[in-house]
Amino acid sequence: MLRSRFVWQIPAVLLVAITVLVLGNEYAIASSSRRTKNIPYVTPNVPDFDVDRNVLDVYQPNQRQAIGRPVVVFIHGGAWDSGSKNLYAFIGRRLAKQGVVAVLINYRLAPSVTVPDMADDCARAVIWTQTHIAEYGGDPSRIFVMGHSAGGGLAALIATNDQLFTKLGAIRNPIKGAILDDPGGLDMFDYLTKMEYSGDEKYLVPFGKNPAVWRDVSPLYYVRADSPPVLMYAGEHTYPGIASSTRKFNQRLQDLGVKHEFTILPGKKHVGMVTQLFWEHNIIYRDLLRFVGA
Known part of the structure; x- marks a missing residue:
């Protein structure tokens, strides 16, 4: 006994x-880091301001240095209708510990808004970062975007579609590179036209029913020869739609001569592609630090 x-x-x-x-x-x-949380990146008195969603957190290393640090803006996933920056504090802390100023953002979600509005939110968060990040030790000339799943698709979209910034009054797109972790939505025009998988109809809520909009928010169609460099990762056992679109996106980058790296991580499923970032010495962090010049 x-x-x-x-x-x-x-x-x-x-x-x-x-x-x-x-x-x-x-x-x-x-x-080893400091977190400043729930900073509005949209003026609170504008009509579309959302007090819970139009906010961001900044993670900065405690140790000061004479020159600004590289900046990574992280966009969370959640199928365009869920998720929060608060679930990914571990990413902010690990980036800050390794010498990067991390900005984790929220953005408005479906069904309240559609993907074009989400992309606008992400662009506005990047513009806020460019304007204010020096106050937190970041270099406004070295801003990179990163995202997982739906957040990876939004990161790719704002990195490649310069009009998202010029229509907000910016002279140019300030993004210097994108880190895409098992990104979703790289070619939603193709995906929603085919509707190959069970439950795909749910994506008509965030993307709407107009094929022209599906194309407008698909990063694949904005890639140019002068697009910023890309680090892209896909899990060996991720969802078929992501596996297909990342291969297609990689081929597009290759055809246009855009500087990029594409890595398929053995044994990884979709969720594991982001939970692995809990570990400080993960391969994505190692590549990222080199990529951003940390």
Whole structure:
């Protein structure tokens, strides 16, 4: 009986030990950075301001340096109708610990708005970053965007579609490169035209029913020879639509001579492609630090 009891106690002891190690690790990482949260990136008195969604958090390294640090704006995923920057604080902390100023943003979601509005929000967050990031130790001339899933598609869209910035009064697109982690929505025109998979109708809520809009928010059709460089990753076992569109996007980048790297990570599923970023020495971080010049 005693032996049986002891065997059942082992998992609990291990769980406590793991919890202590994880919390200790998180405290050590958090202590090396500062977080300023819920900063509005849209003037609160504009008609479309959303108090919960038009805000961002800035993570900056505690250690100051004479020159500005590279900046990564992270856009969360969630199928264009869910998700929050608050779920990805670990990414902000890990980037800051490694010498990057991280900006994690919220944006408005379906069904309240559609993807064109979400893209506008992301562009407005980048413009805020360009204007204010020097106050947090960042270099406004070295802004990169990063995203997972739907956030990866939005990151690709604002990196390639300069009109999203010029219509907001910017002289040029300030984005210097994009890091796309298992991105969704790279070619929604093709995806929604075919409707190959069960449940695809749900995407007609964020994207609407007009094929012209599907094309307008598909990054594939904005890539040019002078588009900013791209780091792109896909999981070996990700969703078929993402597997197909990342290959197509990679081919487009290659055909136009855009500087890029495309890596398929063995054994990874879609969710695992973002949860792996919990680990500081993950391959994506290693590549990213080189990419942004941290």
